[in-house]
Structures are given as C-alpha cells and as structure tokens.
Amino acid sequence: MVPQDLLTEVRDENPLVHCITNYVAMNIAANVVLAAGASPAMVHAPEEIADFTPICGALTINIGTLSAPWQASMVAAATTAHARSIPWVLDPVAHFISGYRKRTAQDLLSLRPTIVRGNASEILALTGEAGAGKGADTGDSVDAAQGAAKALAAQFGTVIAITGPVDYVTDGVHEARVVGGSPMMPKVTALGCAQTALMGAYAATGPAFDAALATLAHFKVAGSAAAKLAKGPGSFKMHFLDALAATQAADLEQVIA
Ligand SMILES: Nc1ncnc2c1ncn2[C@@H]1O[C@H](COP(=O)(O)OP(=O)(O)OP(=O)(O)O)[C@@H](O)[C@H]1O
Ligand SMILES: Cc1ncsc1CCO
Numbered sequence: 001m002v003p004q005d006l007l008t009e010v011r012d013e014n015p016l017v018h019c020i021t022n023y024v025a026m027n028i029a030a031n032v033v034l035a036a037g038a039s040p041a042m043v044h045a046p047e048e049i050a051d052f053t054p055i056c057g058a059l060t061i062n063i064g065t066l067s068a069p070w071q072a073s074m075v076a077a078a079t080t081a082h083a084r085s086i087p088w089v090l091d092p093v094a095h096f097i098s099g100y101r102k103r104t105a106q107d108l109l110s111l112r113p114t115i116v117r118g119n120a121s122e123i124l125a126l127t128g129e130a131g132a133g134k135g136a137d138t139g140d141s142v143d144a145a146q147g148a149a150k151a152l153a154a155q156f157g158t159v160i161a162i163t164g165p166v167d168y169v170t171d172g173v174h175e176a177r178v179v180g181g182s183p184m185m186p187k188v189t190a191l192g193c194a195q196t197a198l199m200g201a202y203a204a205t206g207p208a209f210d211a212a213l214a215t216l217a218h219f220k221v222a223g224s225a226a227a228k229l230a231k232g233p234g235s236f237k238m239h240f241l242d243a244l245a246a247t248q249a250a251d252l253e254q255v256i257a
C-alpha cells in the first residue's frame with residue numbers, strides 16, 4: 001500500500017495501539033498517536049496483558065526506562081502479539097548501556113517484532129557492533145548503521161527503520177530513504193519514542209515495510225512544517241502536534257527518496 005493510503009486508513013480506522021513505553025515518553029507518545037488519528041493506551045501492568053493485548057490493533061514496546069515488572073509485561077505482551085499475529089514494534093532505547101538492557105532487547109528481538117525502530121547507534125549495536133551512542137542519543141550516522149539494518153532485517157524477518165537527518169528503512173530486500181524534518185526534532189525528548197508508538201498505528205493498518213515508511217514520512221512532513229513556525233524546541237513540540245494532525249495524505253510521497 002502506498003503511504004498516503006495508509007495515512008487515510010489510520011484516520012478512518014482509528015486503531016487501538018497498546019503502548020508499553022517509558023516514563024519520559026508517556027505523554028508525548030499518547031499525544032502524537034492521537035494527533036495523527038489513532039487511539040493510544042499506555043498499559044504496563046503484567047496482570048493486564050492477557051486481557052488487553054489481544055484486543056489491540058498493534059503493540060509497541062519501548063525499553064527506555066526499563067525495570068523488572070515492566071520487562072515481564074514486555075515479554076508477555078510480545079509473546080501474545082507474536083502468537084496471535086498482532087503487529088508489534090520494538091524500540092530498543094539505549095540497549096547498549098547495560099547487560100540487563102542488552103539481554104532484554106535481544107530477548108524481545110527473538111520474539112520477532114514486525115518492525116524495529118531506533119536511532120543509528122541503537123540499530124548498529126543490535127548486531128553487537130560497538131557504536132558511539134550516548135545514552136538515548138545517537139552518536140553514529142544513519143549511513144553507518146545501514147549494513148546492520150539489512151543484516152538484522154534478513155536474520156529476524158523484520159523491518160528495520162533507522163531515524164536521523166535522513167531516515168532509512170529496509171526489510172532486507174527493499175529499502176527507502178525519507179528526507180526533511182528539522183534539527184530541532186532530536187532536541188525534543190522522546191520524539192523518537194513517540195514515533196515508535198505511531199508506527200504501531202500504521203502497522204495495524206498495512207504491511208510492515210509500507211507502515212514503517214509512511215510513519216517516517218508523516219514525521220518528516222510534520223517536522224518540516226513545525227520548523228517554519230517554531231522559535232525553539234518548546235514551541236516546536238506544540239507546532240509539531242498541530243502539523244501531525246494537519247498533514248495531508250498526498251504530502252507523504254514528496255519526502256520519500
Ligand atoms: N538532524 C535531523 N534533521 C531532521 N530530522 C531529524 C534529525 N534528527 C532526527 N530527526 C527526526 O526526528 C525523529 C526522531 O528521530 P531520532 O533519531 O531523534 O529518535 P531517537 O533518538 O530515538 O529519539 P528519542 O530517543 O529521544 O525518542 C525522526 O522523525 C527523525 O527523522
Ligand atoms: C531521556 C530518556 N531517558 C530514558 S528514555 C528517554 C527518552 C528518550 O529516549
């Protein structure tokens with residue numbers, strides 16, 4: 001499906017997205033999903049997974065502020081999604097900073113996410129390569145992580161999306177780049193985490209590669225529009241939410257290279 005059709009489907013279908021995300025991202029992720037036209041629910045308790053995950057259009061998991069109870073929820077939810085063919089998206093935030101996080105990211109990867117989205121340092125390090133990541137912020141170029149993305153996509157049968165100045169997406173065979181956005185985007189915390197949540201909404205409505213590509217394009221279009229009005233990172237955030245809601249389906253194809 002082409003990206004513009006998927007944006008229309010997201011708005012028409014208003015998919016319910018189960019988000020297990022971090023404390024930093026919780027609010028902006030929910031607002032981004034709503035502004036784009038879908039329905040987020042932040043549900044973290046292990047006791048709720050069996051009831052909730054099966055009724056959702058997609059699941060998204062972000063390990064940004066990991067702890068043991070949340071880790072149990074993540075594994076249970078991803079296992080449920082995998083068993084029921086519910087699309088699910090993994091955001092391996094800063095997984096290289098500790099053995100605990102690294103093991104959790106690899107355990108989740110083995111549960112076959114439909115899409116993995118991360119910055120260049122996060123994708124590079126998933127293959128075991130040493131990168132220059134600084135906590136949740138990237139220290140590597142998108143180009144440097146492309147080989148890792150292709151290898152991971154082929155090994156795990158998943159779509160890998162790397163975000164940065166120019167985004168890159170691959171399923172191991174096909175690839176695309178997405179241009180635009182603004183250097184203010186990485187200055188707003190958890191915007192990438194919020195994008196992962198939105199990718200769940202797109203994955204609920206269409207095939208994985210197309211869904212990832214459409215999500216990347218929607219963010220780039222909205223980021224470029226917000227940058228024209230913003231005075232700095234604070235007002236950028238406000239204008240970005242408005243721009244996500246205002247993005248026209250036909251705009252998406254213009255940022256795909
Ligand atoms: N220098 C840049 N110029 C244009 N767009 C950018 C730039 N850096 C990031 N972006 C955009 O910002 C969005 C988030 O990507 P980013 O790589 O910053 O995520 P992230 O590092 O996972 O963020 P976080 O962990 O804070 O949630 C994407 O839409 C990406 O295209
Ligand atoms: C800053 C930060 N720390 C853990 S998660 C997060 C949000 C960006 O990934």
Ligand SMILES: [Mg+2]
Pocket residue numbers: 091093118119136192193
């Ligand atoms: Mg991130």
